[in-house]
Amino acid sequence: MKRIASLILPAKLEHLPAFIATVTGAAESGRVAPKKVFNVELALEEALVNIMNYAYEGKAGDIEVVCRSDNREWFVVEIIDSGKAFDVTSVPPPDLTTDLSDRKVGGLGLLFIKRLIDGAVYRREGEKNVLELRISLNS
Amino acid sequence: MQFDSKRNNGVTxxxxxxxxxxxxxxxxxGKLTGLIDGGERRLVVDLAGLDYISSAGLRSLLATAKRLKAEQGDMVFANLEGHVTEVFKISGFYALFKVYASVDVALGQLGK
Known part of the structure; x- marks a missing residue:
């Protein structure tokens, strides 16, 4: 797989637009369909904001994103942090059937990652969390 | 981002x-909270021109709606577009909220 783009910046909300611009730009040049670029953007924001808010528990740390494409089947984004171990793919989806009074305000971000991305795979690599988002170029 | 509000016959x-x-x-x-703090209870939220929404945006809308409901108010939506429509669908927001094709239709239906 050819590496298209990568970016390392502190895990701070102010850097969210830079991460988004890097990955959506890579998705476009990596032949991801325009409608799917929206999905990538949303899933990416949710994954990044989760790391920014929770992974480093108030301490400083970085996030690295790496984008790859084989130009035939898959565009892949890896999101890497060195915060506490957390498998975002293991979180159960929120209950979407409750009425307004009982509806919980959290959990939707993780639902978007699962629903909008063709494959979300988590692995712990040494002291790092790696979330791999796989986007099909053909579906 | 652009935020505007105007009053029309007791509805904001x-x-x-x-x-x-x-x-x-x-x-x-902060602006939504300010409106409720200022006494507004019936809101039509016009999302024409909203290009993108994430869970952060949905959380804010949900929290606003919950607060309005607790104060016997109401909040409805109008003019959802492409990406926002899909996000509302996935989130189950169509089941939680009334969504109308235009602000005029929403004004006619609000509080019925």
């Missing part, structure tokens, strides 16, 4: 354009 029409993401939502959330 709020227009949010641009993006409701983790960066822009706190400002929008």
């Amino acid at each position: 029409i709020v227009s949010v354009k641009g993006r409701m993401d983790a960066v822009t939502t706190p400002e929008i959330d």
Whole structure:
């Protein structure tokens, strides 16, 4: 797989637009369909904001994103942090059937990652969390 | 991001354009809270021109709606577009909220 783009910046909300611009730009040049670029953007924001808010528990740390494409089947984004171990793919989806009074305000971000991305795979690599988002170029 | 509000026969029409993401939502959330603090109870939220919404934006809308409901108010939506429509669907927001094709239709239906 050819590496298209990568970016390392502190895990701070102010850097969210830079991460988004890097990955959506890579998705476009990596032949991801325009409608799917929206999905990538949303899933990416949710994954990044989760790391920014929770992974480093108030301490400083970085996030690295790496984008790859084989130009035939898959565009892949890896999101890497060195915060506490957390498998975002293991979180159960929120209950979407409750009425307004009982509806919980959290959990939707993780639902978007699962629903909008063709494959979300988590692995712990040494002291790092790696979330791999796989986007099909053909579906 | 652009936020406007105007009153029409006891209903406040709020227009949010641009993006409701983790960066822009706190400002929008503050303005919505300000409207409720100022006594507004019936809101039509016009999302024409809203290009993008993430869970941060949805959380703000949900929290606003919950607060309005607790105060015997109501909040409905109008003019959802492409990406925002899909996000509302996935989130189950169509089951939680009334969504209308235009502000005029929403004004006619609000509180019925």
